[in-house]
Amino acid sequence: MLTYVLRRLLTAVPVLLGVTVINFIIMRMAPGNPVDMLVSPKLPAAAAEARRLALGLNEPAYVQYGLWLKNLLLHGDLGYSLITYEPVTRVIFDRMGPTLLLMGTALALGLLVAVPLGVLSATRQYSKLDYLASTGSFLGLSVPGFFLGLGLIYLFAIQLQWLPSGGMTELGGSGGFVDRLRHLILPALVLAAAVAGRCIRYVRSSMLEILGHDYLRTARAKGVRETLVVGRHAMRNALIPIVTVIGLEMSVLLGGAVVVEQVFAWPGIGQLTLSSIMSRDYSTLMGLNLVAAVSVIAVNLATDFIYAAVDPRVRTSYEGEGAA
Amino acid sequence: MKRIGKGALALVLSASLALVSACSNANAPANEPSAEAPAAGGAKSVTVGVTYAPSNINPLAPVGLVSTYVASLLFPPLVDLDSDLQYKPMLADSIETSDNKTFTIKLNEKAAWTDGKPVTADDVIFTLGLMTNPKVASNLAYLFAIIEGLDDAGFLPEGQSAISGVKKVDERTLTVTVKAPTTLSIFQDTIGKNLLTLPQSALADIAPEELAKSDFMQKPDVTSGPFKLAEYNRDQFVRLEANDAYFKGAPKLDSLNFKVLQGNAVTAQLQSGEIDMNIPSAGVIPVGDYEKVKGLQGIRTVEAAPLATQFMYINEAVVPDAKQRQAISYAMNRQQIVDKLLHGAGEVVDSYFTSYSPYRDESVQPAAYDPEKAKSLLAESGWDSAKTLRLYVLSGDATLEQAANIVAENLRAAGVQTKIQMMDLATLIDNLVKMDYDLGILTVSLTPINPLPDIAYFLKEGNPSGYKNAEAEKLLDAIAAETDEAKIKQSYSDLQKIIAQDVPMPAIYATKALGAVSERVSGAEPKDFGMFINVYEWDVK
DSSP: OHHHHHHHHHHHHHHHHHHHHHHHHHHHHSSOOHHHHHSOTTSOHHHHHHHHHHHTTTSOHHHHHHHHHHHHHHHOOOOBOTTTOOBHHHHHHHHHHHHHHHHHHHHHHHHHHHHHHHHHHHHTTTSHHHHHHHHHHHHHHHSOHHHHHHHHIIIIIIISOOSOSSOSSOTTSOOOHHHHHHHHHHHHHHHHHHHHHHHHHHHHHHHHHHHTSHHHHHHHHTTOOHHHIIIIIIHHHHTHHHHHHHHHHHHHHHHHHHHHHHHHTOOSHHHHHHHHHHTTOHHHHHHHHHHHHHHHHHHHHHHHHHHHHHOHHHHHHHHHHHHO | OTTSOHHHHHHHHHHHHHHHHHOOOOOOGGGOTTTSSOBGGGBOEEEEEESSOOOOOOTTSOOSHHHHHHHHHHSOBSEEEOTTSOEEESSEEEEEESSSSEEEEEEOTTOBOTTSOBOOHHHHHHHHHHHTOTTTOOTTGGGGTTBTTOOTTSOOOTTOOSOTTEEEEETTEEEEEBSSOOOHHHHIIIIIHHOBOOOHHHHTTSOGGGGGGSHHHHSOOSOOSSEEEEEEETTTEEEEEEOTTOTTOOOSSSEEEEEEOOTTHHHHHHHHTSOSEEOTTTSOOOGGGHHHHHTOTTEEEEEEEEEEEEEEEEOTTTSOOHHHHHHHHHHOOHHHIIIIISTTSEEEOOSSOOTTOTTOOTTSOOOOOOHHHHHHHHHHHTOOTTOEEEEEEESSOHHHHHHHHHHHHHHHHHTOEEEEEEEOHHHHHHHHHTTOOSEEEEEEEOOSSOOHHHHHHHHSTTOTTOOOOHHHHHHHHHHHHOOOHHHHHHHHHHHHHHHHHHOSSOEEEEEEEEEEEETTEESOOOOSSSTTTTGGGOEEO
């Protein structure tokens, strides 16, 4: 197992390096540059030159990349934003919290709805509840996040005035738990609807497959109560593939968060990414891409471990590899 | 969702936003604690909605309009331009000159930093030194190039430690000598408005190249303006608290907030009471919402002066003949755009001077809509109507995108085929600067007092159209060297006649932004220039 982990971690290094190189090249190939956004073209060439010099953009591209990599490896430093001069690590760290809070709440909320509903609709296949759950899941899947978001804003923020229309805290307010919760409800609901929509279908089909297995018939024949058959014997096995789905769900959630953060002015990574792209803030974008790549790899790794932990068959196969 | 094109997405988005804001009712915003009832402790607070993020608050190199507004509230400029286009005293009590060469700046006697120290001539000179230091690389330095002792980009040449044109007279007085005689209004428009004085005592130990990254510039804690910085989250909001020691008087408000909003949210949040007012050109209300905002209860609206102008950039390598460019100008139905698309909230303009500009020559009328004339001009010039021109348009502004479609249709009717391509600002500017375009539509706001730097850029060598006219260049040089306002006006007049003939980059229309303010706020007027001059007198009911 340990060898397996080490091997996975080692293969992650060239992947990450490759991601940063590709990002660097694509960013430089994109039209426009940060100096044009900061220094109006009507200014004397010397003004743009001074800014280019101050930002280190006068060096050849490979030198700039080398410097970036050196600072990252030796000091863990991602440099400064070309636009605001804030340290990139701090900017990303500040924005990571709100995004994780939003994603985490949405994931938890989505699963809380999806797992029971999925299981119930599988055990009562073709019942009214099953149809209701399937229809609901289709709705959750197909209604675009921004549309649902705007609808909720209209209803709860403008018409009923129960909840704020955006932001994370009240301006000049306490910023306490209740305040945050009020701001979190709507954006989390929008993301959770999509999560639940996707997961209900996975849980349901996975359950249906398991329910047909012989060992459950055996259990029933032995006189085990139906709730126990479903709850202990069937669900445990049915949820194993869901672990993988959750892993995949993370990157989809991150993408969804970009849109939802825009609609609700949620101060997270998504909003930062868009504004950095618009202003061609190379160093912030490099940092953001690196963080995204690391999280995807980390989540994949974590998924594999959890998979191994819940499924003995998988564990044995890892051990086999390790021994070889 | 992937398959929906960007344009369609934007359309659906704006349609649904319109839906959100269209559904008004009599719901008083009583449940909104931030707006109706003052916040806890009876604090008086006003929230201003803006649609651009204050990306930084570095007074030496502000990024965008809102950054400048916020920085100026913390560090007042020497003088500030009001909406009547007159300069009002701020940190400087007066700026005077007798020979248009040496300008005497007298600072307000009461001006003090929040740490108790007085604001002195040394602080001003220190800030001038930072502004013109190439290591600080300020994007405003070029405005200071008129000062004696600085190079053409406004930087202090290497090896020199002091600007020869700047002299301290006493603790509160200094003189600035310029290279060539210039008018007081140009001095005020460059140095007077753009030098936001910084505290020497707080910054003396920071190396110039480290300044922008310093904690001070990220969150200034020694300031002199009517408000102090309390909280700053660059894509979300800025919260300012009253500086009771402000030299013009303690503000009546306890706090002033800027809230960053997505375009269409301005209307919704005015309605819900989450914001109290906007800044017309920096908290843009979409044209489609104007009627709705004007009808909101408890909200007063103000039509701002026409400022933001849409220009048609023309690459002369592709459209070399002045007749062809005239044809493009005649082919555009500007009046229809203003009447139907802007519902009258704008004006027809075809050059650099809107009706707000003191230099506009009323005898030079904008090119009228005349498709027949356009056709005959094109025929005379031998235009190949089979040729298709690339028309690059700035994306993100729904009104501009629709106007571009009308323009493309107008051009097609006259015999100029175009293919519209939307692009973001960075990409569009890149293409314009490299002259890798045929036609381009971009919004430009020219400063009304001193439009020379912009116009010189558009007409002189190195301009993005490839335009060249020796006579125009001579006029521009004459304007730069002149100190007599009447003669300057005459030269601008002559220039407008040349532009009408050559049509290097015709304007299409200028928008009149809408300002809105809640009736609970007194003393405040939404306007693009001078909105915050009297901010210390603002109050809430």
